[in-house]
Amino acid sequence: xxxxxxxxxxxxxxxxxxxxxxxxxxxxxxxxxxxxxxxxxxxxxxxxxxxxxxxxxxxxxxxxxxxxxxxxxxxxxxxxxxxxxxxxxxxxxxxxxxxxxxxxxxxxxxxxxxxxxxxxxxxxxxxxxxxxxxxxxxxxxxxxxxxxxxxxxxxxxxxxxxxxxxxxxxxxxxxxxxxxxxxxxxxxxxxxxxxxxxxxxxxxxxxxxxxxxxxxxxxxxxxxxxxxxxxxxxxxxxxxxxxxxxxxxxxxxxxxxxxxxxxxxxxxxxxxxxxxxxxxxxxxxxxxxxxxxxxxxxxxxxxxxxxxxxxxxxxxxxxxxxxxxxxxxxxxxxxxxxxxxxxxxxxxxxxxxxxxxxxxxxxxxxxxxxxxxxxxxxxxxxxxxxxxxxxxxxxxxxxxxxxxxxxxxxxxxxxxxxxxxxxxxxxxxxxxxxxxxxxxxxxxxx
Amino acid sequence: xxxxxxxxxxxxxxxxxxxxxxxxxxxxxxxxxxxxxxxxxxxxxxxxxxxxxxxxxxxxxxxxxxxxxxxxxxxxxxxxxxxxxxxxxxxxxxxxxxxxxxxxxxxxxxxxxxxxxxxxxxxxxxxxxxxxxxxxxxxxxxxxxxxxxxxxxxxxxxxxxxxxxxxxxxxxxxxxxxxxxxxxxxxxxxxxxxxxxxxxxxxxxxxxxxxxxxxxxxxxxxxxxxxxxxxxxxxxxxxxxxxxxxxxxxxxxxxxxxxxxxxxxxxxxxxxxxxxxxxxxxxxxxxxxxxxxxxxxxxxxxxxxxxxxxxxxxxxxxxxxxxxxxxxxxxxxxxxxxxxxxxxxxxxxxxxxxxxxxxxxxxxxxxxxxxxxxxxxxxxxxxxxxxxxxxxxxxxxxxxxxxxxxxxxxxxxxxxxxxxxxxxxxxxxxxxxxxxxxxxxxxxxxxxxxxxxxxxxxx
Numbered sequence: 021x022x023x024x025x026x027x028x029x030x031x032x033x034x035x036x037x038x039x040x041x042x043x044x045x046x047x048x049x050x051x052x053x054x055x056x057x058x059x060x061x062x063x064x065x066x067x068x069x070x071x072x073x074x075x076x077x078x079x080x081x082x083x084x085x086x087x088x089x090x091x092x093x094x095x096x097x098x099x100x101x102x103x104x105x106x107x108x109x110x111x112x113x114x115x116x117x118x119x120x121x122x123x124x125x126x127x128x129x130x131x132x133x134x135x136x137x138x139x140x141x142x143x144x145x146x147x148x149x150x151x152x153x154x155x156x157x158x159x160x161x162x163x164x165x166x167x168x169x170x171x172x173x174x175x176x177x178x179x180x181x182x183x184x185x186x187x188x189x190x191x192x193x194x195x196x197x198x199x200x201x202x203x204x205x206x207x208x209x210x211x212x213x214x215x216x217x218x219x220x221x222x223x224x225x226x227x228x229x230x231x232x233x234x235x236x237x238x239x240x241x242x243x244x245x246x247x248x249x250x251x252x253x254x255x256x257x258x259x260x261x262x263x264x265x266x267x268x269x270x271x272x273x274x275x276x277x278x279x280x281x282x283x284x285x286x287x288x289x290x291x292x293x294x295x296x297x298x299x300x301x302x303x304x305x306x307x308x309x310x311x312x313x314x315x316x317x318x319x320x321x322x323x324x325x326x327x328x329x330x331x332x333x334x335x336x337x338x339x340x341x342x343x344x345x346x347x348x349x350x351x352x353x354x355x356x357x358x359x360x361x362x363x364x365x366x367x368x369x370x371x372x373x374x375x376x377x378x379x380x381x382x383x384x385x386x387x388x389x390x391x392x393x394x395x396x397x398x399x400x401x402x403x404x405x406x407x408x409x410x411x412x413x414x415x416x417x418x419x420x421x422x423x424x425x426x427x428x429x430x431x432x433x434x435x436x437x438x439x440x441x442x443x444x445x446x447x448x449x450x451x452x453x454x455x456x457x458x459x460x461x462x463x464x465x466x
Numbered sequence: 467x468x469x470x471x472x473x474x475x476x477x478x479x480x481x482x483x484x485x486x487x488x489x490x491x492x493x494x495x496x497x498x499x500x501x502x503x504x505x506x507x508x509x510x511x512x513x514x515x516x517x518x519x520x521x522x523x524x525x526x527x528x529x530x531x532x533x534x535x536x537x538x539x540x541x542x543x544x545x546x547x548x549x550x551x552x553x554x555x556x557x558x559x560x561x562x563x564x565x566x567x568x569x570x571x572x573x574x575x576x577x578x579x580x581x582x583x584x585x586x587x588x589x590x591x592x593x594x595x596x597x598x599x600x601x602x603x604x605x606x607x608x609x610x611x612x613x614x615x616x617x618x619x620x621x622x623x624x625x626x627x628x629x630x631x632x633x634x635x636x637x638x639x640x641x642x643x644x645x646x647x648x649x650x651x652x653x654x655x656x657x658x659x660x661x662x663x664x665x666x667x668x669x670x671x672x673x674x675x676x677x678x679x680x681x682x683x684x685x686x687x688x689x690x691x692x693x694x695x696x697x698x699x700x701x702x703x704x705x706x707x708x709x710x711x712x713x714x715x716x717x718x719x720x721x722x723x724x725x726x727x728x729x730x731x732x733x734x735x736x737x738x739x740x741x742x743x744x745x746x747x748x749x750x751x752x753x754x755x756x757x758x759x760x761x762x763x764x765x766x767x768x769x770x771x772x773x774x775x776x777x778x779x780x781x782x783x784x785x786x787x788x789x790x791x792x793x794x795x796x797x798x799x800x801x802x803x804x805x806x807x808x809x810x811x812x813x814x815x816x817x818x819x820x821x822x823x824x825x826x827x828x829x830x831x832x833x834x835x836x837x838x839x840x841x842x843x844x845x846x847x848x849x850x851x852x853x854x855x856x857x858x859x860x861x862x863x864x865x866x867x868x869x870x871x872x873x874x875x876x877x878x879x880x881x882x883x884x885x886x887x888x889x890x891x892x893x894x895x896x897x898x899x900x901x902x903x904x905x906x907x908x909x910x911x912x913x914x915x916x917x918x919x920x921x922x923x924x925x
Contacts, residue, residue, distance in 0.1 A: 050530075050531050054530035054532075057810045057812060058812070059809075059810040059811060060812060061811055061909040063809065118808040118809050122853060417923075422923050422924060426924045457922075457923045458924075461923065461925060
């Protein structure tokens with residue numbers, strides 16, 4: 021295979037990881053926006069977790085009001101540009117476009133969305149400003165889609181916001197976890213800078229909140245604490261040999277890729293373990309980094325993979341091979357990874373069972389585990405009264421974001437267990453309104 | 467194989483498609499190229515008096531991504547020397563003896579008319595078209611639409627022309643008038659052999675939102691221009707029909723206005739035109755569009771069994787009636803084909819907000835439902851539906867009854883008060899006004915996609 025040569029320059033990296041949804045020119049945007057029917061009670065709006073008024077912004081683009089279009093988008097979703105590029109639009113807005121019922125192509129909503137938002141970002145055209153100061157202070161932990169969205173909305177409502185981020189850059193997995201062919205680092209950070217300039221929240225980078233004393237400081241200094249902490253590292257599989265060199269977690273691999281770009285090293289033969297969207301990303305990325313062979317190993321059948329069909333198609337399109345109904349038993353090798361020992365599986369009555377005697381070793385020099393991220397339960401246990409459910413998710417009220425500790429609010433992956441950027445952005449906005457209610461109500465009653 | 471050739475008031479051409487007098491017929495070069503491409507005739511860009519043109523001359527009305535739905539110009543008649551034009555007419559006629567070359571003319575005095583008519587004839591023109599239509603630039607000098615809007619002046623000038631003309635004379639009419647048949651009848655009284663219509667409509671196609679000036683802009687200013695293009699076809703068709711139906715006009719009509727496809731041409735012909743003229747489409751797509759026009763026309767004629775163009779001229783005229791002659795007993799209602807419906811619900815919102823509240827939405831499906839008893843058969847839903855043949859208008863009366871307003875008036879059977887049982891809207895249901903409030907709140911209303919409801923937090 022090797023559809024791609026290993027990129028050695030920034031230029032080659034950009035070519036191997038060419039944007040799936042490139043920026044639309046004005047002419048293309050006019051043509052595409054002209055196709056929109058302006059449906060009543062539009063299915064695309066309903067399919068959007070952040071409820072963007074899609075027919076409206078498309079009509080605004082069509083009538084030469086891209087700034088108004090951007091406002092429509094950002095009023096519903098502060099990650100408007102990122103979502104246009106990284107959302108699984110195929111299963112959300114575009115998947116619900118009525119045109120699909122005619123056999124015609126759905127409207128390219130994602131690209132139109134970014135067409136509008138990129139204009140205001142690139143021109144630095146501000147659409148929002150902070151609300152009149154309320155005197156309330158909110159600490160936001162995590163500068164990911166949930167944290168930043170919550171911060172923006174809180175600032176709009178007039179509350180003072182400080183964001184504490186363990187890493188050196190904002191936007192969380194949008195920067196550190198999304199495949200580079202979905203959005204570039206520059207584009208991600210430009211939107212963050214654009215938001216920060218308008219709303220004026222402060223972000224403390226490289227400032228991890230990880231201990232009880234850290235939390236106590238926040239509890240003393242702030243009225244409310246918002247948890248936008250996301251998920252943790254890749255879960256351990258508990259397999260022998262997992263500590264061998266070149267056996268890495270997908271989240272960690274993708275983070276390296278986003279930071280080091282063409283300097284990221286990948287094996288010649290890579291086995292990716294998992295069947296979710298992150299597994300598809302890691303497999304595609306390995307291929308685009310020039311791996312000669314990439315095998316996607318999943319313990320059930322192809323149809324049972326959690327990944328969206330289009331994500332698997334994308335991986336197949338760059339030469340990734342599927343290896344289904346196999347369970348890893350051991351990462352074999354001598355210091356370095358030399359292969360994965362699998363056993364074949366069969367699904368009986370919904371239960372995956374191994375087939376005795378079917379063990380075999382698939383050779384490789386790199387293993388990427390895309391088998392889910394661990395929850396941050398030990399950190400969460402530092403927060404008094406905060407409950408987590410059996411899956412390690414923060415128990416919260418989805419309408420308000422409020423947790424079982426009334427001063428703590430949460431949304432995003434840490435609360436929903438892991439979903440899209442758009443879910444975090446939408447939930448965090450609702451949480452900001454929950455916080456606002458909490459602050460203004462408790463203030464009145466005291 | 468149908469015969470596309472025509473003999474229009476004595477002017478013969480291999481097909482009914484002529485280029486109208488306009489920029490595409492500005493030179494012998496263009497006309498030869500057009501004939502080479504398959505056009506049947508050309509009305510030369512108007513010859514007359516010396517003029518000076520402005521720079522920036524055309525403006526467009528775009529619809530979404532479609533360019534030039536409507537088009538206007540502030541260009542004048544030919545600014546090329548008369549002798550050059552005449553020489554080129556002669557050259558074209560030598561090369562294309564069987565194609566129609568018509569000289570469009572516009573001058574002022576009787577002597578000037580006599581001279582230029584003779585010049586055009588001597589150059590070999592097959593006919594003459596009198597430009598009484600141009601709505602800008604020339605009318606200020608007492609020509610163009612200044613003539614077309616005054617039937618008596620028009621008649622006088624036609625009489626001057628007919629004093630010397632030995633080839634067919636067509637009078638081109640301006641639509642910038644209340645009743646198009648007035649100048650048409652004046653043309654007939656003056657002795658003209660045919661009429662052509664419509665010339666352009668006075669227009670402003672748009673205003674520049676930054677410069678606060680109308681298009682096309684000449685050094686920050688603009689002027690009204692002459693409007694044409696696909697958007698004017700309905701106005702042209704109505705005027706062609708008016709002239710074709712009028713008992714005192716009785717002249718061959720060359721139909722002009724919004725013709726871009728064979729279909730547009732057939733519509734003009736069915737309403738009485740026996741040749742058609744095209745300008746904007748050629749300015750937009752070049753002379754090559756003639757291929758689609760002739761092939762479409764030929765196909766249509768074959769399928770309908772029309773042997774000649776004359777077989778079809780005016781075929782729709784008997785069906786164009788006054789409103790009072792329409793059958794009040796005829797009844798259609800809309801029908802939605804659920805297998806074709808894609809659930810855009812444009813029919814619902816169009817009927818609900820723009821018509822008669824005769825479509826409802828049901829829970830659990832995006833396919834709307836027609837409320838038969840409220841449907842007045844207006845067609846709106848079928849017009850907005852983006853799917854071919856999804857909403858059809860089905861006949862509901864049994865076809866045995868026929869009654870017109872005219873007949874009812876004659877029989878003294880018309881409502882005279884609103885409470886009269888026979889009054890139309892009396893029994894037509896409309897919702898209570900206040901039933902409108904909040905009716906669609908549970909739907910995702912555009913503009914307020916999601917609102918944060920009052921949320922309840924623990925204190």
